[in-house]
Amino acid sequence: MTEEIISGSNVISLLLLAQEEALSLIKDTSKSVEELKLLLMGSKSDLARLTKQISRVPKEERQQVGVIVSQVKQSIEQGLEARAASHPGQKTKNTTFLDITMPGERPPNGNLHLVTQAIMEITRIFERIGFTRVRHPEVDWDWYPFESLNMPTNHPARDEWETFFLEYPGKPGKDPHKQKMVLTPHTSNGQVREMEKGELPIRMINIAKCYRRQIDVSHTPMFHQFEGLYVDRNVSIGNLKGVFDHFVKQFFGASRVTRLRPFHFQFTEPSFEVDINCGICLGTSKLEDGSTCKLCKAGWLELGGAGMVHPVVLRNGGIDPDVYSGFAFGWGIERTSMMKSGTKLDDIRLLYSNDVRFLQQF
Numbered sequence: 001m002t003e004e005i006i007s008g009s010n011v012i013s014l015l016l017l018a019q020e021e022a023l024s025l026i027k028d029t030s031k032s033v034e035e036l037k038l039l040l041m042g043s044k045s046d047l048a049r050l051t052k053q054i055s056r057v058p059k060e061e062r063q064q065v066g067v068i069v070s071q072v073k074q075s076i077e078q079g080l081e082a083r084a085a086s087h088p089g090q091k092t093k094n095t096t097f098l099d100i101t102m103p104g105e106r107p108p109n110g111n112l113h114l115v116t117q118a119i120m121e122i123t124r125i126f127e128r129i130g131f132t133r134v135r136h137p138e139v140d141w142d143w144y145p146f147e148s149l150n151m152p153t154n155h156p157a158r159d160e161w162e163t164f165f166l167e168y169p170g171k172p173g174k175d176p177h178k179q180k181m182v183l184t185p186h187t188s189n190g191q192v193r194e195m196e197k198g199e200l201p202i203r204m205i206n207i208a209k210c211y212r213r214q215i216d217v218s219h220t221p222m223f224h225q226f227e228g229l230y231v232d233r234n235v236s237i238g239n240l241k242g243v244f245d246h247f248v249k250q251f252f253g254a255s256r257v258t259r260l261r262p263f264h265f266q267f268t269e270p271s272f273e274v275d276i277n278c279g280i281c282l283g284t285s286k287l288e289d290g291s292t293c294k295l296c297k298a299g300w301l302e303l304g305g306a307g308m309v310h311p312v313v314l315r316n317g318g319i320d321p322d323v324y325s326g327f328a329f330g331w332g333i334e335r336t337s338m339m340k341s342g343t344k345l346d347d348i349r350l351l352y353s354n355d356v357r358f359l360q361q362f
């Protein structure tokens, strides 16, 4: 049976149509590369069917059709290769395509939490002037954060520390200092604990988690404080001021100084709030263009509490207040660190919400 003659240009148009369809099908990622290869280049494909038609094309047109067949074949092959390279390792029914020449993917780099970075820096600054970082319990007898610090049971000052009380597992013993347990609401619980070690002089920096019943945009129920305590013969307010100025120059920069503002704490006498001169207007409260600084209050920002250790506290720690004196201070890590970076968080809870998009910025 002789086959009907068909025109070469017809076959060429059909080939070009098949090529166009094939290239758009290759983009369909629901099909694997193997499936596509079979569909577009297998024995039942349009390409195979049209290739067979060459014999029916008039002799003088055959060469031209042959050239187009190989061009179409090449372009489908290239399309399949590109697809395989852009989806390496894509699972197919029976095989996994793995291009071992592709560069590897680096695992993301971690970074230290903002608070961890601040803890490390603060520790380093105080260690350089002879302080030692110590650890004291974060779950403690209420004697240490309260009674021992001159705040007897039912003293109204206790209300300022919105404390979490814990049920003691079992029955408390006879020791009057070991009756109630708390999640420590401030690092000052470390003061008498440190004195109980019986070694003088004391130069401690106690950094720990603190807990208070407060949660809103500017409070988290868990936060960190660093507590300094220096006890020796002849410790004066001058020493306290010198240590603060050293700290702020190291931590915030050489142009920073502190001032002491009278205040009241049960466990220090006299007591102060420590302010630092504003980093923007450097304490002048005026900017270069004559306008008033919006960051600070009249040139100063509040850092935290401090004072000379109360004689009752020294006595509770077994130290004779007639021979020894000391100073103490307790400041929030989150607040101090935010003040340094100038980071103004709308919601401080972001620090502990584990959102890496936030945490990676520090």
Ligand code: DAH
Residues within 6 Å of the ligand: 185, 186, 187, 188, 227, 228, 265, 267, 268, 304, 305, 306, 307, 308, 327, 328, 329, 330, 331
């Ligand atoms: N513990 C106090 C607080 O949490 C801060 C403080 C004030 C600590 C005065 C001190 C100090 O050591 O002397 O608010």
